[in-house]
Amino acid sequence: MELPTLPTQICALVPFDHAKADVILRSADGVEFRVFRLFLSLASPFFETLFDLPQAPDGASDQEMKDGLAVIAVPEDSKTLDMFLRFCYPSTLAEDPSLDNLTEVLSVLAAAKKYSLDLIERKVCQALANPKVLETAPLRSFAIARNARLKHETITAARYNLRQPLIPALFAEINLITASDLLALLTYHKKCIISVQNLMKNLKWMTDHYRTTNGCSWLFSNSSYNGNYCRCGQGTDKSFFPWGSAPVIWWTTYMQEVCELLQDSPSGNTVRTAADRTIQKIRSSTNCVVCPGRVKEGMTEFSKLLALKVEEAVALIELEMDF
Ligand SMILES: [Zn+2]
Structure with missing residues (x-):
């Protein structure tokens, strides 16, 4: 009768080829890892228990042996086992994968x-x-x-x-x-969009923060700056008149843009990224002698405030998923 051909045994790479190792782990794809029981026992209670099992005297068990060492077959493949064992070994011998x-x-x-x-x-x-x-x-x-x-x-x-x-x-x-997981994620995202939309409809958080128009004079073209006046012009979209009077036009444009972006990506990051774009655009504008000098300070504070409010609105929404 012909014996079945055994798969070729491949020895693992350093440090799992040590001559003084005291046990062999064989991966599902036939790679043999010569390892030290002590390292694995210290890293994992599972191995400690496994190695503590009484060893039958030689020849009295069907334990596979090689070079005098017990061979333990594990179901993991060699790539997984290699990564896994590197975690178990002291870091001086093997870098974390x-x-x-x-x-x-x-x-x-x-x-x-x-x-x-x-x-x-x-x-x-x-x-x-x-x-x-x-x-x-x-x-x-x-x-x-x-x-x-x-x-x-x-x-x-x-x-x-x-x-x-x-x-x-x-x-x-x-x-x-699963499809249910994806649906839960999309539902969470949609609820966050709705929560943030309410924030853009009512600017009370803004008037509460700055108190009066003097608290954010950079927003109004009728406020002078080093004796000069803004020449940018005023916005006409009344949804973004926080105190009932018209703010500078580029801020209205920013608010319209960010409002639309938040309807897809309701995150503080969306607010900050759009603010950075506005700051860059206005700083390099040549029409106005006032705004390029004060846009950065004004918009940095404002976008920080709005980003915080967006994060607060989103924090109220829960991802509905069982764990
Ligand atoms: Zn201006």
Whole structure:
């Protein structure tokens, strides 16, 4: 009778090829990792229990042995196992694997949960909470965090995603979430839009903050600045007359623009980005001798105030999702 051909055994790379290692872990794709029980036991109670099981005397068990070491087969593939083991080893021997690639996060997280390795879960959460990741790929972070049932990270990613348009473009991780998850995200986004719209309809927060028109004289062309008067002209859209009188026209234009943008991306970031554009435009304008000199100070304070109010309006809305 012919014996089945055994898969070729490949030895893992440094530091998982150590000659003095005391146990071998074999990945699903046949890569052998020679590791030290002590490091794994210290990192994970799962391994501590596994290695504490009484060892049967040689020949008295069906434990697979190689070079005098027990071989333990694990269901993870070699890529996941490599990343996972690097977390377990002291950092002087193995650098922590990079979690930049979000698509690799889930396999490590699943292994971390299974082997009770809290450190990995904390590091994964850290990677997902990285502002750079959240700013550039909030929807991908949302899908990964939701799939892994990480509540805090899912909510944070949904909040960052408000910077994006309501209807998302197709993204790689969309299959990690269910249609119900996506519906919950869209509903949250829509409710935030409505909450922020109310803010733009009633400017009481603005008159409360500045108290009188003197509190924001940069907004009115009839206020002098170093003996000069603004020549920009006045806005005519009465929805943006905070005290009943006409403000400078470029501020009205800013408010109309930001109002429209907030109907898709209800976030403080939307307010600040649009304000930066207005500041740049007015500073380089040559029509007026007054506004280029005072637009930055005035609009920085104003956009900070409006961004704060937007964030407060959005904070009232809950992402309705069970964890
Ligand atoms: Zn002006």
